[in-house]
Amino acid sequence: MIDDRPDVEAKLAGLAARPAPPGMRDRVLGAARAVRAKDAISPRAWLAAAACALLIVAALGADGVLGRRQAAGIAALLDGRSAEKPAEPMDWGADLPELAVIRPAVMARAGSAPDAGLPLRAYRDLLKGALNHADPEILF
């Protein structure tokens, strides 16, 4: 036997919903529109934001261009040379009177011109063990 009684689901679905109070649509939409208008960014704020963005981009671009120009200027001034000064060999014996005694021997051993500077290494090689002796004449 088929049960022809309407099911509880159908019965419940047949119940009518309470109507919305009059004017509710306008009140609800009016409040939502007011919120949207308040949150919206004004044209003046858009302009200010766009101007700031343009300024930042321009500053970044100008920085790159100026940097390249400055580098080119420095390169032109140096005429292709490096900005760093090359280290010159130092004649340690010329300034130190204590080493002046052995200077001729160093010159002879290194085979350098008398006015040329000598590296520290040449003095060091000659002076190896010399500090153990009181008289440097023994060496020469």
Add this chain to the structure above:
Amino acid sequence: MNLEELYQKHGERLYGYLLFRLGSAEDAEDVLQEAFCRFARYSLRWKLVRNPQAFVFKIARNEANRFLGRKAGRREGETAMLKEGGGRFEAALAKPEETELAILLKRAGELPPDQKEALFLKIFDGLTFKEIGSVCDISANTAASRYRLGIARLRKAAEGTSR
């Protein structure tokens, strides 16, 4: 998102759901207004919404919970919701003239709150189980089982009264 279009599609049903949740026409209108203000702020978020129907009901539900929390304090609000049964069919639906229907409505009001909500969203708002799950933060299967349990209880009660 066009607000008029949104109201046209969901406004009345959301109002009915909020009436069911809150039990008062004034409160339901206030919360509906707050929900629409929220929709108005979500201009970008709308582009990410996959199911607008589930989304609007979820927002309305969250707003209703916030409203109850504000009204009576967080803990007291939750207690009040549980005490009131978490939903009132008689507030959202017109009083039926038939005695049998009135009894059915009374029995529906005696169901556990989660079953009542599933029933309301399914029967009166036409949401799918997946949508109900999304609105209530449960799985679609849980939503379906809540609905079926509620209907089964009502059937049993209806059989008991018809005998």
